[in-house]
Amino acid sequence: MSSTAAVAAYLAELAEQRRQSPHTVSNYRRDLVRLVTLAGETPLAELQVHHVRRFVAQMHGQGLSGRSLARLLSAWRGFFKWLGRGDVVRANPCDGIRAPKSPKHLPNALSVDEAAHLLEPDDEADPVLAARDAAMFELFYSSGLRLAELAALDFPALESALEEGEIRVLGKRSKARIVPVGSKAREALAAWAALRDTLAAVDEAALFVSRRGTRISHRMIQLRLARRAVQLGLPQHVHPHMLRHSFASHVLQSSGDLRAVQEMLGHASIASTQVYTHLDFQHLAKVYDSAHPRAKR
The missing domain is CATH 1.10.150 (DNA polymerase; domain 1)
Incomplete structure (x- = not known):
C-alpha cells in the first residue's frame, strides 16, 4: 500500500x-x-x-x-x-519521542464588564442578522460552547433550551453533554427563533444560518464576533474561544467549583480546567497589588 x-x-x-x-x-x-x-x-x-x-x-x-x-x-x-x-510496520517509530516543552500561556479572557459590553444590543445592524449574532454570542458566553459545537446545533435543540434551560451538544470525540442556558441567552434565542424563517432555506436543519439560508460556517461566526468587538472598541481581538474562556473564568470566580466547570466545558481531565484557577489567581493578585498597603509600589 x-x-x-x-x-x-x-x-x-x-x-x-x-x-x-x-x-x-x-x-x-x-x-x-x-x-x-x-x-x-x-x-x-x-x-x-x-x-x-x-x-x-x-x-x-x-x-x-x-x-x-x-x-x-x-x-x-x-x-x-x-x-x-495491519502488520505494515513492526514498531512504532514515534514511541519514546517527546516534543520540546513550550512555555505555558494562560488563555485570554474578557473581564465581566467587557463581556457585558460585547453582548449589548446592536441597534445599527440588519435586525435579522443582529438577532442571530446576539443569540450566538449569548450562547457562547452562557454555556461555554466550542465554536464547532455551536455551529453544529440543529433547530430542534431550541426547544430544550427555551423550555428546560439546557441544551445538548456534541463535543470532542463525539462526547455528548448537557449544558445550562442562562436567561439572557434564552431571551436572545427566542428573539432569533421568531426571525429565523426569514433567513433559513426550506428544510434547513441548522439552528444558525447564513445569509444564503444554509448552516453558518465557523469562519463567518469568527468574523462576525471580531467585527462586533471592533465596533465596540474592545482593546483585544475577540474570538469564540475567548468567550468560552470568559465563561469558565467568570463561573469559577463566582462559584469556586472546579469540578462543575469541568463538566460544563466537557474537559476529559480536570487538569485542562485548572488553568482557570491561575486566571482567577491573577485577578486576585492584581487586586492585592493595587489595594494592600504593603504591596503598593
Whole structure:
C-alpha cells in the first residue's frame, strides 16, 4: 500500500468507524500529509525513530512550537499504531519521542464588564442578522460552547433550551453533554427563533444560518464576533474561544467549583480546567497589588 493510500484508508476509518468530527479528520489529514512530505522517498513502513527525531528537530528549528509538535506526534503515533495492527510496520517509530516543552500561556479572557459590553444590543445592524449574532454570542458566553459545537446545533435543540434551560451538544470525540442556558441567552434565542424563517432555506436543519439560508460556517461566526468587538472598541481581538474562556473564568470566580466547570466545558481531565484557577489567581493578585498597603509600589 502506498503512503497516500495508507493515509486515505486511516482517515476513512476515523471518519466512518470512529465517528471523529470533520474538523478532527481535517487536522489529522494535515498532520499526516506533513509526515509523508517529510519522509520524501522513504516509505512510511521503513521510517525509524531517528527519522522522526530528525523531522521533529527540523520543524522545531523552523519555529513550530512544542504544543504543535506534540499534536503532530500524537497524530503520527496513532497512525503508526494503526499500521502496526495491519502488520505494515513492526514498531512504532514515534514511541519514546517527546516534543520540546513550550512555555505555558494562560488563555485570554474578557473581564465581566467587557463581556457585558460585547453582548449589548446592536441597534445599527440588519435586525435579522443582529438577532442571530446576539443569540450566538449569548450562547457562547452562557454555556461555554466550542465554536464547532455551536455551529453544529440543529433547530430542534431550541426547544430544550427555551423550555428546560439546557441544551445538548456534541463535543470532542463525539462526547455528548448537557449544558445550562442562562436567561439572557434564552431571551436572545427566542428573539432569533421568531426571525429565523426569514433567513433559513426550506428544510434547513441548522439552528444558525447564513445569509444564503444554509448552516453558518465557523469562519463567518469568527468574523462576525471580531467585527462586533471592533465596533465596540474592545482593546483585544475577540474570538469564540475567548468567550468560552470568559465563561469558565467568570463561573469559577463566582462559584469556586472546579469540578462543575469541568463538566460544563466537557474537559476529559480536570487538569485542562485548572488553568482557570491561575486566571482567577491573577485577578486576585492584581487586586492585592493595587489595594494592600504593603504591596503598593
